[in-house]
Amino acid sequence: MTVGIVDYDAGNLTSVENALRHLGYQWKLSGDPRDLEDTDRLIFPGDGHAATSMENLRARGLDSFLTRYVAGGRPVLGICVGSQIVLNSSEEGGAVCLGLVPGTCKRLPGGAGLKVPHMGWNSVHFETQHQLTANLPQDSSFYFVHSYYTVPAPSVTVLGTTDHGIPFVVGFLEKNLVTWQFHPEKSGEVGLKLVDNFLKWRP
Amino acid sequence: MLQKRVIVCLDVKEGRTTKGVKFENNVDLGDPVEMAEQYYRQGVDELVFYDITASAEKRGILIDVVRRVAERIFIPFCVGGGLATADDIRAVILAGAEKVSLNSQAVKNPELIREGARLYGSQSIVLGMDALRDPAMPSGYRVVINGGRTKTDLDALAWARRAHELGAGEVVLNSIDADGMKTGYELPLTRLIGEALPIPVVASGGAGTPEHLRAVLQEGKADAALVASMVHYGTYDVRTIKEYLAAHGVAVRR
Numbered sequence: 001m002t003v004g005i006v007d008y009d010a011g012n013l014t015s016v017e018n019a020l021r022h023l024g025y026q027w028k029l030s031g032d033p034r035d036l037e038d039t040d041r042l043i044f045p046g047d048g049h050a051a052t053s054m055e056n057l058r059a060r061g062l063d064s065f066l067t068r069y070v071a072g073g074r075p076v077l078g079i080c081v082g083s084q085i086v087l088n089s090s091e092e093g094g095a096v097c098l099g100l101v102p103g104t105c106k107r108l109p110g111g112a113g114l115k116v117p118h119m120g121w122n123s124v125h126f127e128t129q130h131q132l133t134a135n136l137p138q139d140s141s142f143y144f145v146h147s148y149y150t151v152p153a154p155s156v157t158v159l160g161t162t163d164h165g166i167p168f169v170v171g172f173l174e175k176n177l178v179t180w181q182f183h184p185e186k187s188g189e190v191g192l193k194l195v196d197n198f199l200k201w202r203p
Numbered sequence: 204m205l206q207k208r209v210i211v212c213l214d215v216k217e218g219r220t221t222k223g224v225k226f227e228n229n230v231d232l233g234d235p236v237e238m239a240e241q242y243y244r245q246g247v248d249e250l251v252f253y254d255i256t257a258s259a260e261k262r263g264i265l266i267d268v269v270r271r272v273a274e275r276i277f278i279p280f281c282v283g284g285g286l287a288t289a290d291d292i293r294a295v296i297l298a299g300a301e302k303v304s305l306n307s308q309a310v311k312n313p314e315l316i317r318e319g320a321r322l323y324g325s326q327s328i329v330l331g332m333d334a335l336r337d338p339a340m341p342s343g344y345r346v347v348i349n350g351g352r353t354k355t356d357l358d359a360l361a362w363a364r365r366a367h368e369l370g371a372g373e374v375v376l377n378s379i380d381a382d383g384m385k386t387g388y389e390l391p392l393t394r395l396i397g398e399a400l401p402i403p404v405v406a407s408g409g410a411g412t413p414e415h416l417r418a419v420l421q422e423g424k425a426d427a428a429l430v431a432s433m434v435h436y437g438t439y440d441v442r443t444i445k446e447y448l449a450a451h452g453v454a455v456r457r
Contacts, residue, residue, distance in 0.1 A: 011324070014299040018274050048324055114205075115401055117326060117372070120426065121206045121248055121456040141206060141456040143279060145326045164205055186279050186301065188243070 004039030011047025033065035046081030051093025083179030103152035142182035208427035245441035254284030273299020306331035320370025385411025413447035
C-alpha cells in the first residue's frame with residue numbers, strides 16, 4: 001500500500017513522513033496530482049492560512065484532484081488546516097474552500113485568560129464509537145496549534161470534540177473522508193495509534 | 204481544557220548533552236537522542252534542544268541530532284542557540300523541529316523574528332529571553348544576551364511586547380538570577396509577561412522541585428515550565444513531576 005502525502009507549501013511535512021516510517025508504511029510526498037493519482041489513500045496535511053492554502057492548492061490543480069480523489073472513494077485524512085479547507089468556507093481571509101463536506105470554519109473567540117492560537121495539549125472526547133478511534137482511551141490528549149475551528153453541518157458524523165472557552169468539533173467523518181484538527185503525528189503514542197487506525201481503515 | 208506543559212531542556216554541545224550552572228562549568232550528560240527518547244517515554248510534553256556549540260562550522264552536528272530526534276519521538280520540540288538567519292531556521296525546521304527559539308540573534312536583528320514568522324508561521328517562532336533583575340528598568344528586568352554575559356538596553360516587558368508584534372508565537376523566559384540555583388522560578392517575571400501578552404509564556408531557570416513547577420504554573424501564570432537539572436541527574440522523572448502537578452490541581456497531560 002502506498003500513502004500519498006499532499007505537499008502544497010503548507011507547513012512542514014517531515015513529521016508526517018517520520019510517523020509513516022515509524023509505523024512501517026510506504027509513502028509518496030508530492031504536490032503534483034499525477035504523482036498522487038495511483039496512491040491507495042491520502043494524507044492531506046496543512047499549516048498556516050486557509051486562503052493562502054486554497055491559492056496554493058488551486059495553483060497546482062490539487063483542488064480538482066482532491067475532489068475527484070474523494071469522490072472515487074479512497075480513504076483521505078485531513079489534518080489541521082487540511083481539516084478546515086475540506087469544508088465550504090472559512091472566516092480566515094474569507095476563503096472559499098473545497099466544499100467536500102458541508103460546513104464552515106470560524107475564529108476561536110478566546111476571552112478571559114484564553115490565548116489564541118489554541119496551542120498545546122488538550123483532551124479530546126470521542127463522540128462516536130468507530131474503528132478510527134479504536135483502542136484509544138476516552139479523553140486522550142492531543143497536540144493542537146490553530147486559531148480557527150471547524151463547524152461541520154449537522155448531517156456530518158462528529159468523531160471528537162474539545163473545549164477552549166467554547167466546545168468545538170475537532171474531528172469528523174463524511175464517507176471516506178476523515179479529519180483531525182490536532183496533529184496526530186505530534187501527539188505521542190495515542191497520535192500514532194490514530195494514524196495507524198486510519199491507515200488500516202476500510203470505509 | 205488546555206493543559207499546562209512540562210518541557211525538558213537539553214543543552215547540546217558538539218552533539219552531546221551538557222549542563223552547567225549559570226552557563227559555566229559544563230559537564231557531559233549523555234547522548235541527546237537517547238535522553239530525548241527516555242523523556243518521551245516518561246510523558247514529557249515538549250523538548251527544547253539548545254545548541255551551545257556557538258560555532259557555525261559545527262552546526263551540521265546539531266542538524267543531525269534534530270533529524271534523529273524527529274525520527275524517534277512524536278511530540279513537538281524546539282531548537283535554539285545561535286540561529287542567525289532565515290537559512291539557519293529553515294535547516295532545523297526541515298530536519299523536523301516544530302519550533303525555533305531566537306535569543307541573542309533576535310536582539311541583534313529583530314527582523315529575524317518577522318522573517319521567521321512570515322516563512323513558517325508564528326507558532327514556529329519562539330522568543331528566548333534571558334532576563335536579569337534590575338530595578339533601573341521600568342519592568343524591573345533587563346534583557347541580557349550571550350548566555351547572560353552581555354547586558355542590553357532593553358526592558359524585558361518592552362522587548363517581549365515588541366517580539367510579539369514582530370510575530371513571535373511564544374516566549375521562553377529564562378531568569379539568569381534563578382538559573383541553576385534550584386530555588387524556584389522567578390514568579391514575578393513570568394506573571395508580569397504572562398499577564399501582559401496574549402501568547403504562551405514558558406518559565407525557565409530555577410526549578411528544583413515539583414512544587415516549584417506548581418507555583419509557577421498557578422501563581423506565576425506560566426503556560427509551561429521548563430526543567431533541566433532536576434530530571435537530568437535522576438532526582439525526579441517527568442512522570443513523578445506530572446503526578447505531583449495533577450494531585451495539586453494543575454491540568455496536565457497524563
